[in-house]
Amino acid sequence: MYTPAFIVCFCIVSTFAGVVHLPTYEDEEYILVPISRVRRQTTGGVDSNGRASISHTGTIVDNNRHHLIGSASASKQFRPNGPLTVGGTLDYTHKPSGSTLGVGASNTRGFGTDVSATGRYNFYNKGGTSVFAEGNYGRHFGGPGGTGRPNYYGGVGVSHRCSA
Known part of the structure:
Protein backbone atom coordinates (compact mmCIF):
# COMPACT_ATOMS: atom_id res chain seq x y z
CA MET A 1 0.00 0.00 0.00
CA ARG A 39 12.13 28.23 -18.57
CA ARG A 40 9.44 25.62 -18.03
CA GLN A 41 7.12 24.90 -15.16
CA THR A 42 4.96 21.98 -14.15
CA THR A 43 2.39 22.36 -11.39
CA GLY A 44 -0.26 20.06 -10.04
CA GLY A 45 -2.03 18.76 -7.02
CA VAL A 46 -5.29 17.65 -5.48
CA ASP A 47 -7.61 20.15 -3.77
CA SER A 48 -9.87 19.51 -0.76
CA ASN A 49 -12.86 18.81 -3.06
CA GLY A 50 -11.09 15.84 -4.70
CA ARG A 51 -10.13 17.58 -7.96
CA ALA A 52 -6.71 16.57 -9.31
CA SER A 53 -4.94 18.76 -11.84
CA ILE A 54 -1.61 19.06 -13.59
CA SER A 55 -0.31 21.67 -16.03
CA HIS A 56 2.92 22.27 -17.86
CA THR A 57 4.08 25.56 -19.40
CA GLY A 58 7.21 26.09 -21.44
CA THR A 59 8.92 28.70 -23.54
CA ILE A 60 9.23 27.47 -27.13
CA VAL A 61 10.92 30.52 -28.70
CA ASP A 62 12.44 33.53 -26.95
CA ASN A 63 14.74 35.90 -28.81
CA ASN A 64 14.96 39.65 -29.46
CA ARG A 65 11.93 39.66 -31.77
CA HIS A 66 9.67 36.74 -30.85
CA HIS A 67 8.32 35.08 -27.70
CA LEU A 68 6.21 31.91 -27.91
CA ILE A 69 4.86 30.07 -24.87
CA GLY A 70 2.91 26.80 -24.92
CA SER A 71 0.96 25.13 -22.14
CA ALA A 72 -1.03 21.95 -21.61
CA SER A 73 -3.25 20.93 -18.72
CA ALA A 74 -5.47 18.13 -17.47
CA SER A 75 -7.86 17.88 -14.54
CA LYS A 76 -10.32 15.36 -13.15
CA GLN A 77 -12.87 15.38 -10.34
CA PHE A 78 -12.62 12.23 -8.18
CA ARG A 79 -15.14 12.93 -5.37
CA PRO A 80 -17.72 12.49 -6.89
CA ASN A 81 -16.33 10.92 -10.04
CA GLY A 82 -16.35 13.44 -12.89
CA PRO A 83 -15.10 13.79 -16.46
CA LEU A 84 -11.54 14.39 -17.56
CA THR A 85 -10.77 17.89 -18.93
CA VAL A 86 -7.70 18.45 -21.15
CA GLY A 87 -6.56 21.59 -22.89
CA GLY A 88 -3.74 23.66 -24.26
CA THR A 89 -2.73 27.16 -25.34
CA LEU A 90 -0.14 28.92 -27.47
CA ASP A 91 0.69 32.58 -26.78
CA TYR A 92 2.85 34.61 -29.17
CA THR A 93 4.29 38.12 -28.70
CA HIS A 94 6.12 40.15 -31.34
CA LYS A 95 8.50 42.02 -29.02
CA PRO A 96 9.33 45.12 -31.10
CA SER A 97 5.66 46.05 -31.64
CA GLY A 98 4.09 44.43 -28.56
CA SER A 99 1.52 42.71 -30.83
CA THR A 100 0.10 39.44 -29.48
CA LEU A 101 -1.78 36.35 -30.63
CA GLY A 102 -3.17 33.58 -28.46
CA VAL A 103 -5.07 30.38 -29.30
CA GLY A 104 -6.43 27.73 -27.00
CA ALA A 105 -8.75 24.77 -26.72
CA SER A 106 -10.09 22.57 -23.95
CA ASN A 107 -12.21 19.43 -24.03
CA THR A 108 -14.30 17.96 -21.24
CA ARG A 109 -15.24 14.37 -22.03
CA GLY A 110 -18.99 14.20 -22.62
CA PHE A 111 -19.46 17.99 -22.42
CA GLY A 112 -17.78 19.27 -25.59
CA THR A 113 -14.85 21.41 -26.67
CA ASP A 114 -14.23 25.13 -26.20
CA VAL A 115 -11.92 26.97 -28.60
CA SER A 116 -10.68 30.55 -28.39
CA ALA A 117 -8.40 32.99 -30.19
CA THR A 118 -7.35 36.51 -29.19
CA GLY A 119 -5.12 39.00 -30.90
CA ARG A 120 -3.86 42.55 -30.76
CA TYR A 121 -1.94 44.29 -33.53
CA ASN A 122 -0.13 47.51 -32.61
CA PHE A 123 0.01 49.89 -35.58
CA TYR A 124 1.98 52.46 -33.59
CA ASN A 125 3.85 51.89 -30.34
CA LYS A 126 6.24 54.68 -29.23
CA GLY A 127 6.73 56.97 -26.26
CA GLY A 128 3.98 55.42 -24.16
CA THR A 129 1.37 55.78 -26.94
CA SER A 130 -0.12 52.79 -28.70
CA VAL A 131 -2.66 52.60 -31.55
CA PHE A 132 -4.02 49.09 -32.01
CA ALA A 133 -6.67 46.76 -33.41
CA GLU A 134 -7.79 43.86 -31.28
CA GLY A 135 -10.22 41.01 -31.44
CA ASN A 136 -11.25 37.69 -29.96
CA TYR A 137 -13.27 34.66 -30.95
CA GLY A 138 -14.68 31.79 -28.93
CA ARG A 139 -17.01 28.90 -29.62
CA HIS A 140 -18.28 25.75 -27.93
CA PHE A 141 -18.57 22.55 -29.97
CA GLY A 142 -20.55 19.39 -29.06
CA GLY A 143 -21.76 18.20 -25.70
CA PRO A 144 -25.35 18.02 -24.37
CA GLY A 145 -26.20 21.54 -25.59
CA GLY A 146 -24.69 20.99 -29.02
CA THR A 147 -22.53 23.44 -30.90
CA GLY A 148 -23.06 26.99 -29.78
CA ARG A 149 -23.01 30.23 -31.69
CA PRO A 150 -19.65 31.95 -32.00
CA ASN A 151 -18.83 34.76 -29.60
CA TYR A 152 -16.53 37.39 -31.08
CA TYR A 153 -15.38 40.97 -30.68
CA GLY A 154 -13.27 43.38 -32.68
CA GLY A 155 -12.23 46.96 -32.19
CA VAL A 156 -9.60 49.64 -32.47
CA GLY A 157 -8.14 51.72 -29.69
CA VAL A 158 -5.56 54.19 -28.51
CA SER A 159 -3.76 54.08 -25.18
CA HIS A 160 -1.24 56.44 -23.66
CA ARG A 161 0.85 56.18 -20.50
CA CYS A 162 1.95 59.46 -18.97
CA SER A 163 5.41 59.54 -17.46
CA ALA A 164 5.58 61.11 -14.02
Missing part, protein backbone atom coordinates in the same frame (compact mmCIF):
# COMPACT_ATOMS: atom_id res chain seq x y z
CA TYR A 2 2.81 2.46 0.81
CA THR A 3 4.77 1.73 -2.39
CA PRO A 4 2.17 3.23 -4.82
CA ALA A 5 1.76 6.27 -2.55
CA PHE A 6 5.55 6.76 -2.48
CA ILE A 7 5.78 6.48 -6.27
CA VAL A 8 2.98 9.05 -6.77
CA CYS A 9 4.59 11.46 -4.27
CA PHE A 10 8.02 11.02 -5.90
CA CYS A 11 6.57 11.77 -9.36
CA ILE A 12 4.80 14.89 -8.10
CA VAL A 13 7.92 16.18 -6.32
CA SER A 14 10.15 15.48 -9.32
CA THR A 15 7.90 17.52 -11.61
CA PHE A 16 8.55 20.63 -9.53
CA ALA A 17 12.34 20.54 -9.93
CA GLY A 18 15.01 20.05 -12.52
CA VAL A 19 18.49 18.62 -12.02
CA VAL A 20 21.39 21.01 -12.49
CA HIS A 21 24.99 19.82 -12.76
CA LEU A 22 27.47 21.96 -10.81
CA PRO A 23 31.05 20.89 -11.60
CA THR A 24 33.64 21.67 -8.97
CA TYR A 25 37.39 21.14 -8.87
CA GLU A 26 37.33 18.45 -6.19
CA ASP A 27 34.14 16.56 -7.05
CA GLU A 28 30.89 16.93 -8.93
CA GLU A 29 27.54 17.96 -7.45
CA TYR A 30 23.96 17.69 -8.67
CA ILE A 31 21.21 19.79 -7.14
CA LEU A 32 17.46 20.22 -7.67
CA VAL A 33 16.27 23.72 -8.63
CA PRO A 34 12.75 25.00 -9.39
CA ILE A 35 11.81 24.33 -13.00
CA SER A 36 10.78 27.96 -13.51
CA ARG A 37 14.49 28.82 -13.55
CA VAL A 38 14.98 26.61 -16.59
Whole structure:
Protein backbone atom coordinates (compact mmCIF):
# COMPACT_ATOMS: atom_id res chain seq x y z
CA MET A 1 0.00 0.00 0.00
CA TYR A 2 2.81 2.46 0.81
CA THR A 3 4.77 1.73 -2.39
CA PRO A 4 2.17 3.23 -4.82
CA ALA A 5 1.76 6.27 -2.55
CA PHE A 6 5.55 6.76 -2.48
CA ILE A 7 5.78 6.48 -6.27
CA VAL A 8 2.98 9.05 -6.77
CA CYS A 9 4.59 11.46 -4.27
CA PHE A 10 8.02 11.02 -5.90
CA CYS A 11 6.57 11.77 -9.36
CA ILE A 12 4.80 14.89 -8.10
CA VAL A 13 7.92 16.18 -6.32
CA SER A 14 10.15 15.48 -9.32
CA THR A 15 7.90 17.52 -11.61
CA PHE A 16 8.55 20.63 -9.53
CA ALA A 17 12.34 20.54 -9.93
CA GLY A 18 15.01 20.05 -12.52
CA VAL A 19 18.49 18.62 -12.02
CA VAL A 20 21.39 21.01 -12.49
CA HIS A 21 24.99 19.82 -12.76
CA LEU A 22 27.47 21.96 -10.81
CA PRO A 23 31.05 20.89 -11.60
CA THR A 24 33.64 21.67 -8.97
CA TYR A 25 37.39 21.14 -8.87
CA GLU A 26 37.33 18.45 -6.19
CA ASP A 27 34.14 16.56 -7.05
CA GLU A 28 30.89 16.93 -8.93
CA GLU A 29 27.54 17.96 -7.45
CA TYR A 30 23.96 17.69 -8.67
CA ILE A 31 21.21 19.79 -7.14
CA LEU A 32 17.46 20.22 -7.67
CA VAL A 33 16.27 23.72 -8.63
CA PRO A 34 12.75 25.00 -9.39
CA ILE A 35 11.81 24.33 -13.00
CA SER A 36 10.78 27.96 -13.51
CA ARG A 37 14.49 28.82 -13.55
CA VAL A 38 14.98 26.61 -16.59
CA ARG A 39 12.13 28.23 -18.57
CA ARG A 40 9.44 25.62 -18.03
CA GLN A 41 7.12 24.90 -15.16
CA THR A 42 4.96 21.98 -14.15
CA THR A 43 2.39 22.36 -11.39
CA GLY A 44 -0.26 20.06 -10.04
CA GLY A 45 -2.03 18.76 -7.02
CA VAL A 46 -5.29 17.65 -5.48
CA ASP A 47 -7.61 20.15 -3.77
CA SER A 48 -9.87 19.51 -0.76
CA ASN A 49 -12.86 18.81 -3.06
CA GLY A 50 -11.09 15.84 -4.70
CA ARG A 51 -10.13 17.58 -7.96
CA ALA A 52 -6.71 16.57 -9.31
CA SER A 53 -4.94 18.76 -11.84
CA ILE A 54 -1.61 19.06 -13.59
CA SER A 55 -0.31 21.67 -16.03
CA HIS A 56 2.92 22.27 -17.86
CA THR A 57 4.08 25.56 -19.40
CA GLY A 58 7.21 26.09 -21.44
CA THR A 59 8.92 28.70 -23.54
CA ILE A 60 9.23 27.47 -27.13
CA VAL A 61 10.92 30.52 -28.70
CA ASP A 62 12.44 33.53 -26.95
CA ASN A 63 14.74 35.90 -28.81
CA ASN A 64 14.96 39.65 -29.46
CA ARG A 65 11.93 39.66 -31.77
CA HIS A 66 9.67 36.74 -30.85
CA HIS A 67 8.32 35.08 -27.70
CA LEU A 68 6.21 31.91 -27.91
CA ILE A 69 4.86 30.07 -24.87
CA GLY A 70 2.91 26.80 -24.92
CA SER A 71 0.96 25.13 -22.14
CA ALA A 72 -1.03 21.95 -21.61
CA SER A 73 -3.25 20.93 -18.72
CA ALA A 74 -5.47 18.13 -17.47
CA SER A 75 -7.86 17.88 -14.54
CA LYS A 76 -10.32 15.36 -13.15
CA GLN A 77 -12.87 15.38 -10.34
CA PHE A 78 -12.62 12.23 -8.18
CA ARG A 79 -15.14 12.93 -5.37
CA PRO A 80 -17.72 12.49 -6.89
CA ASN A 81 -16.33 10.92 -10.04
CA GLY A 82 -16.35 13.44 -12.89
CA PRO A 83 -15.10 13.79 -16.46
CA LEU A 84 -11.54 14.39 -17.56
CA THR A 85 -10.77 17.89 -18.93
CA VAL A 86 -7.70 18.45 -21.15
CA GLY A 87 -6.56 21.59 -22.89
CA GLY A 88 -3.74 23.66 -24.26
CA THR A 89 -2.73 27.16 -25.34
CA LEU A 90 -0.14 28.92 -27.47
CA ASP A 91 0.69 32.58 -26.78
CA TYR A 92 2.85 34.61 -29.17
CA THR A 93 4.29 38.12 -28.70
CA HIS A 94 6.12 40.15 -31.34
CA LYS A 95 8.50 42.02 -29.02
CA PRO A 96 9.33 45.12 -31.10
CA SER A 97 5.66 46.05 -31.64
CA GLY A 98 4.09 44.43 -28.56
CA SER A 99 1.52 42.71 -30.83
CA THR A 100 0.10 39.44 -29.48
CA LEU A 101 -1.78 36.35 -30.63
CA GLY A 102 -3.17 33.58 -28.46
CA VAL A 103 -5.07 30.38 -29.30
CA GLY A 104 -6.43 27.73 -27.00
CA ALA A 105 -8.75 24.77 -26.72
CA SER A 106 -10.09 22.57 -23.95
CA ASN A 107 -12.21 19.43 -24.03
CA THR A 108 -14.30 17.96 -21.24
CA ARG A 109 -15.24 14.37 -22.03
CA GLY A 110 -18.99 14.20 -22.62
CA PHE A 111 -19.46 17.99 -22.42
CA GLY A 112 -17.78 19.27 -25.59
CA THR A 113 -14.85 21.41 -26.67
CA ASP A 114 -14.23 25.13 -26.20
CA VAL A 115 -11.92 26.97 -28.60
CA SER A 116 -10.68 30.55 -28.39
CA ALA A 117 -8.40 32.99 -30.19
CA THR A 118 -7.35 36.51 -29.19
CA GLY A 119 -5.12 39.00 -30.90
CA ARG A 120 -3.86 42.55 -30.76
CA TYR A 121 -1.94 44.29 -33.53
CA ASN A 122 -0.13 47.51 -32.61
CA PHE A 123 0.01 49.89 -35.58
CA TYR A 124 1.98 52.46 -33.59
CA ASN A 125 3.85 51.89 -30.34
CA LYS A 126 6.24 54.68 -29.23
CA GLY A 127 6.73 56.97 -26.26
CA GLY A 128 3.98 55.42 -24.16
CA THR A 129 1.37 55.78 -26.94
CA SER A 130 -0.12 52.79 -28.70
CA VAL A 131 -2.66 52.60 -31.55
CA PHE A 132 -4.02 49.09 -32.01
CA ALA A 133 -6.67 46.76 -33.41
CA GLU A 134 -7.79 43.86 -31.28
CA GLY A 135 -10.22 41.01 -31.44
CA ASN A 136 -11.25 37.69 -29.96
CA TYR A 137 -13.27 34.66 -30.95
CA GLY A 138 -14.68 31.79 -28.93
CA ARG A 139 -17.01 28.90 -29.62
CA HIS A 140 -18.28 25.75 -27.93
CA PHE A 141 -18.57 22.55 -29.97
CA GLY A 142 -20.55 19.39 -29.06
CA GLY A 143 -21.76 18.20 -25.70
CA PRO A 144 -25.35 18.02 -24.37
CA GLY A 145 -26.20 21.54 -25.59
CA GLY A 146 -24.69 20.99 -29.02
CA THR A 147 -22.53 23.44 -30.90
CA GLY A 148 -23.06 26.99 -29.78
CA ARG A 149 -23.01 30.23 -31.69
CA PRO A 150 -19.65 31.95 -32.00
CA ASN A 151 -18.83 34.76 -29.60
CA TYR A 152 -16.53 37.39 -31.08
CA TYR A 153 -15.38 40.97 -30.68
CA GLY A 154 -13.27 43.38 -32.68
CA GLY A 155 -12.23 46.96 -32.19
CA VAL A 156 -9.60 49.64 -32.47
CA GLY A 157 -8.14 51.72 -29.69
CA VAL A 158 -5.56 54.19 -28.51
CA SER A 159 -3.76 54.08 -25.18
CA HIS A 160 -1.24 56.44 -23.66
CA ARG A 161 0.85 56.18 -20.50
CA CYS A 162 1.95 59.46 -18.97
CA SER A 163 5.41 59.54 -17.46
CA ALA A 164 5.58 61.11 -14.02
